[in-house]
Amino acid sequence: MHVTGRRSFLWGLGGASALAMLGTGWSAHATQGQSWPARPIKLVVTFPPGGSSDIVARILAPLLAEKLGQSVVIDNKPGAGSSIGAQIVAHSASDGYTLLVSNSAALSIAPSLLQKPGYDAVRSFEHLAYIGAVPTVFAVHPSVPANTLGELTAWIKEQAAPVSFGSGGAASVGHLVGEQFAQVNKLSMEHVPYRGAGPMRADLLSGHIKLAVDALPQNIALQKQGRVKLLALTSPGRVPQAPGIPSVAELGLTQLVSENFVGISAPAGLPRALGEKISDAVREISARADFVQALQAQGFVTRDMEPAAFTRLIADQQQSWSEIARKTGARL
Numbered sequence: 314m315h316v317t318g319r320r321s322f323l324w325g326l327g328g329a330s331a332l333a334m335l336g337t338g339w340s341a342h343a344t345q346g347q348s349w350p351a352r353p354i355k356l357v358v359t360f361p362p363g364g365s366s367d368i369v370a371r372i373l374a375p376l377l378a379e380k381l382g383q384s385v386v387i388d389n390k391p392g393a394g395s396s397i398g399a400q401i402v403a404h405s406a407s408d409g410y411t412l413l414v415s416n417s418a419a420l421s422i423a424p425s426l427l428q429k430p431g432y433d434a435v436r437s438f439e440h441l442a443y444i445g446a447v448p449t450v451f452a453v454h455p456s457v458p459a460n461t462l463g464e465l466t467a468w469i470k471e472q473a474a475p476v477s478f479g480s481g482g483a484a485s486v487g488h489l490v491g492e493q494f495a496q497v498n499k500l501s502m503e504h505v506p507y508r509g510a511g512p513m514r515a516d517l518l519s520g521h522i523k524l525a526v527d528a529l530p531q532n533i534a535l536q537k538q539g540r541v542k543l544l545a546l547t548s549p550g551r552v553p554q555a556p557g558i559p560s561v562a563e564l565g566l567t568q569l570v571s572e573n574f575v576g577i578s579a580p581a582g583l584p585r586a587l588g589e590k591i592s593d594a595v596r597e598i599s600a601r602a603d604f605v606q607a608l609q610a611q612g613f614v615t616r617d618m619e620p621a622a623f624t625r626l627i628a629d630q631q632q633s634w635s636e637i638a639r640k641t642g643a644r645l
Contacts, residue, residue: 349408349409349410349587349590350381350382350383350409350410351383352383352410353383353384353385353386353410354377354378354381354383354384354385354386354409354410354411354412355385355386355387355388355410355411355412356370356373356374356385356386356387356388356412356413356414356577357388357390357398357401357402357411357412357413357414358370358387358388358389358390358391358398358414359390359391359395359396359397359398359399359413359414359416359418359419360389360391360395360398360416360418360481360482360509360510361389361391361508361509361510361511362389362509362511363509363510363511363531364481364509364510364511364528365416365447365510365528365530365531365573365575365611365613366414366416366575367387367389367414368530368531368611369414369444369445369575369608369613370387370414371387372604372607372608373385373444373577373595373598373604374386374387376598376601376604377594377595377598380594380597380598381594391482391508391509392508393423393427393483393484394418394419394422394423394426394427394482394483394484394485395416395418395419395423395482395484395485396419396423396424396427396430396431396432396484398413398419399413399415399419399420399423399430399432400430400431400432402438402578402579402580403431403432403437403438403580403581404431404432404580405580406580407439407579407580407581407582407583407584408583408587409579409583409584409587409588409590409591411579411580412441412577412578412579412591413438413577413578413579414575414576414577415438415440415574415575415576415577415578415627416573416574416575416576417486417571417572417573417574417630417634418482418484418485418486418573420434420438420578420627420630420631421434421627421630421631421633421634422484422485422486422488422489422631422634422638423484424631424635425631425634425635425638425639426483426484426638427484434627434628434631435624435627435628435631436581437580437581438578438579438580438581439578439579439580439581439582439583439588439620440576440578440620440623440624440627441576441577441578441579441588441591441592441595441620441623442576442577442591442592442595442596442599442618442620442623443574443576443616443617443618443622443623443626444574444575444576444577444595444599444608444613444615445574445575445599445608445613445614445615445616446572446573446574446575446613446614446616447528447529447530447572447573447575447611447612447613447614448528448529448546448547448548448552448560448571448572448573448612448614449486449487449490449526449527449528449529449546449547449571449572449573450526450527450528450529450532450543450544450545450546450547450555450558451465451494451524451525451526451543451544451545452517452524452525452526452527452532452535452541452542452543452544453465453523453524453525453541453542453544454517454518454520454522454523454524454541454542455539455540455541455542456520456523457523457524457542459542459544460542460544461544461545462544462545462559462561462564462566463564465524465544466498466500469498469500469501469502469524470500472501474501475501475502475503476500476501476502476503476523476524477502477503477504477505477522477523477524478491478502478503478504478505478522478524478525478526479505479506479507479513479516479517479522479524479525479526479527480504480505480506480507480510480513480525480526480527481507481509481510481513481527481528482506482507482508482509482510483504483506485506485573486526486528486547486571486572486573487525487526487527487528488504488506488526489571489634489637489638489641490526490547490569490571491504491526492504492637492641493568493569493637493640493641494526494566494569496640496641497566497568497569505522510527510528510531513525513527514527514531514532514535517541518535518540518541526547528573528612529543529546529552529554529555529612530611530612530613531611533554533555533611533612536555543555543558544558545558545559545560545561545564545566546558546559546560546561547560547561547569547570547571547572548560548562548570548572548614549562549570550562550563551563552612552614553609554609554610554611554612555612572614574626574630575613576623577591577592577595579591588620592620596617599615599617600617
């Protein structure tokens with residue numbers, strides 16, 4: 314599939330097959346929806362604290378708790394390319410008390426890199442609310458003599474040994490984008506997977522690694538402080554939060570366009586009334602000006618999306634990332 318199939322804003326692709334996958338997972342148990350929530354709700358984050366999914370969860374949780382009249386707790390469950398957290402939710406009770414902060418790594422990428430992922434990205438979940446997407450960025454330590462992606466490419470080719478690049482973890486968007494960047498430009502690069510973006514970023518700032526493909530939000534302040542140089546975004550175009558950073562599309566590398574979505578999903582079989590209640594609550598919060606501003610300040614691009622369209626997006630991304638994983642040879 315052409316790379317445009319994985320752009321976060323191509324909502325209409327794969328409609329017939331994805332709709333067929335939607336099936337009849339929501340059964341009509343109105344009484345359960347009416348009594349919920351009677352106890353705390355858990356948001357499972359598939360990465361350690363500090364990543365994009367965690368940022369969204371920590372902004373959303375208090376607002377969701379206020380709206381539902383029940384506490385919302387965050388449970389970070391990283392590991393195995395973010396598949397551990399996804400498996401936990403996929404095998405949880407379909408009662409609305411365990412929800413997944415869904416993202417591209419857990420649902421679109423990891424299933425293609427694992428022999429036995431333990432869940433199906435579409436059939437194992439009810440995808441309730443898309444929240445937003447965040448572009449990744451090519452970030453380098455200030456000691457690297459490159460101020461553009463072209464200069465970075467030339468610098469990597471000059472090195473005697475493979476250049477290491479870090480990402481927030483195996484199966485992350487940064488992992489696959491970095492592998493594809495190396496393949497497209499015929500570069501000798503070696504992926505260094507970290508257990509979360511926090512420790513990876515610490516090594517980048519110290520100069521232990523010179524290059525990272527990381528989510529944009531946490532790097533905006535670091536660039537302003539002169540602690541990193543941000544060379545190119547993987548978004549289709551420039552973003553308001555970082556107008557001086559070019560996109561890979563305008564640099565002629567459209568195949569590298571990719572954005573990591575974040576949303577809310579639940580285990581398959583969730584009663585329809587309960588699914589609608591959760592979806593409506595999250596989508597109403599996502600439309601609030603203060604919520605949008607908080608995420609946009611972190612580099613997110615927000616958008617409202619019907620659950621069926623969100624499910625189609627995941628199905629389409631999974632197909633596209635599967636092809637990229639095959640071409641690059643990426644594995645977990």
